[in-house]
Amino acid sequence: MDLFDTHTHLDAPQFDEDREEVIARAVESGVTRMINIGFNRETIPSTMKLAETYDFIYAAVGWHPVDAITMQEGDLEWIASLCSHKKVVAIGEIGLDYYWDTSPKDVQHRVLRSQIGLARELNMPIVIHNRDAHEDMIKILREEKASEVGGVMHSFSGSWETAKMVLGMGFHVSFGGPITFKNAKQPKEVLAQVPLDRLLIETDAPYLTPHPFRGKRNESAHVRLVAEAAAQIKGITVEEMVAITTQNALERFNIR
Incomplete structure (x- = not known):
């Protein structure tokens, strides 16, 4: 297997006791590449450390909407400076989150717009976090011309x-553990219609653990379960799904 976990948080405190073992299990399960997400003042440095320690771990850096209110003057410049690092492949995760009431909507909008602008300036793809904010998200992506760089939902x-709207703006659509849930009707229906060349898989570890481990800590090794579920939904072999999604990720994040 040549699996690519395009979104993980290996620096999360849930892995403090056994991080090296978790990474080793992923490799043993056929995961050949991962993108770790640095999304605030604490996780950006730890993400960079992981990317510099492991050849097969890449980094995305950005400011999460939940933490938008903590972004200070100079942080955008910090993100920009890190984007020249050879292991940084995207700006993210950035976006909108109307579920957790931690940052006012106007602050989230401002922080998102500034980071899309930076991505356009640096020609970097973006990784979008969108929770309960679909209408505003589409509006901002269009107004800020995010289609010029594209990225991942x-x-x-x-x-x-x-x-369909984000695909029309050149984005890839990524799915994780929920497509393995018995009652997750909508994600499965959407995945069934997303073109294969725009499809990505991820874990979002330690969150969104797939069946049959739901309720336990997620880890990157479980991306194989996501690939198996996606293959079944699409009616292709697991090997085909892995080859397609890994190639899509390599192209999307300009990894050679």
């Missing part, structure tokens, strides 16, 4: 109508 939870 991480852990997609929207409708097929929303998916």
Whole structure:
């Protein structure tokens, strides 16, 4: 297997006791590449450390909407400076989150717009976090001309109508553990319609653990379960799904 976990948080405190073992299990399970996400003042440095320690771990850096209110003057410049690092492949995860009431909407909008602008300036793809904010997300992506750089809609939870709009802007759509859940009807229906050349898989570890481990800590080794579920939904072999999604990720993140 040549699996690519395009979105993980290996620096999360849930892995403090056994991080090296978790990474080793992923490699043993056929995961050949991972993108770790640095999304605030604490996780950006730890993400960079992981990317510099492991050849097969890449980094995305950005400011998460939940933490938008903590972004200070100079942080955008910090992100920009890190984007020249050879292991940084995207700006993210950035976006909107209307579920957790931690940052005012206007602050989230400002922080998102500034980071899309930076991505356009640096010609970097973006990784989008979108929770309960579909209408505003589409509006901002269009107004800020995000189609010029494209990116990934991480852990997609929207409708097929929303998916069509982001696909029309050149984005890839990524799915994780929820497509393995018995009652997760919408993600499965959307995945079934997303073109194979725009499809990515991820874990979002330690969150969104797939069946049959739901309720336990997620880890990157479980991306294989996501690949198996996606292959079944698409009616292709697991090997085909792995080859397609890995090639899509390599192209999307300009990894050679």
